Amino acid sequence: MVEVARIVTDAGAEAVIVDSPDDVARLGADNIAARTDGRGSIDPHQLFGIPNSTALLDSVPVMRLEGRVLSTKPLHAGEAVSYGYTHRAALDCRVALVTGGYAQGILRALGNHADVQIGERVFPVVGRIAMDVCVVDLGDSDVDAGTPVVFFGGAGPLRGALAQWSEVTGLTALEMAVVIGSQGDREWSA
Structure with a gap:
């Protein structure tokens, strides 16, 4: 308590x-x-990171959705990723396979429309969201397997990302938080 x-x-x-x-x-x-x-x-919505009607958060939310980098690999210009190849690399780059997919409540509509934070930088999710993973374009960066990946929440630039997710999916931020809360693994950290 x-x-x-x-x-x-x-x-x-x-x-x-x-x-x-x-x-x-x-x-x-x-x-x-x-x-x-x-x-x-x-406001309990603000406390948990559910943006208000102006899509702003007045505080650092106590809720965060996080995954981990499973692996990275080069992706050459013209090569595609994920189901249906909805993303083709315009330039040579490096991509990361990241834990977190639609089975954890990350809606498929977010493929090619969401960002994640790795370290201090923000990177785009590319391709379709799969059942348990998604692909992130690292550009010319590289990260180690096991590195934390923030989808939303916390103190960083994606703390209010649920507002953008709401625009993409048509669901409210609260609806998405409930789905994620019912599907994802919950862990206490203080």
Whole structure:
């Protein structure tokens, strides 16, 4: 409970709303403001990274969708990737095979229309989204297998990417977050 309360207050909540006076006292011992009644002081959609109607996030979301680089390989000009070859390389480049596909809630419509963040850089997803993987165009960069790949959320440039995903798919950001939450593996990190 303390870890969650600290994350919520770090995200901008004035106090955490809890069930009992004992919880208030327990959190107070850790210098975390808590109360048992009233309304929350932070929008839960913003807290989890669900963009508002203007597609902006006022805080760093606590939810993030992340995959990992499985492998990389060269792709020569004119060569294509993924099912149906919907993407052909205009120039020689390097591509990464990344965990995260439609079985994890990354909608197929996002193929050739979404970006990911690897390290500090943003790269496009190319080709169709497959069941458990997608392909990312690294340009002239290279990354190691196992490197984390952020689809949305976190503190980086793709923290509000669900807004762009919504434009591409026609689904709301909340609908996509629910699907991803029901399909993807969840892991706690603090």
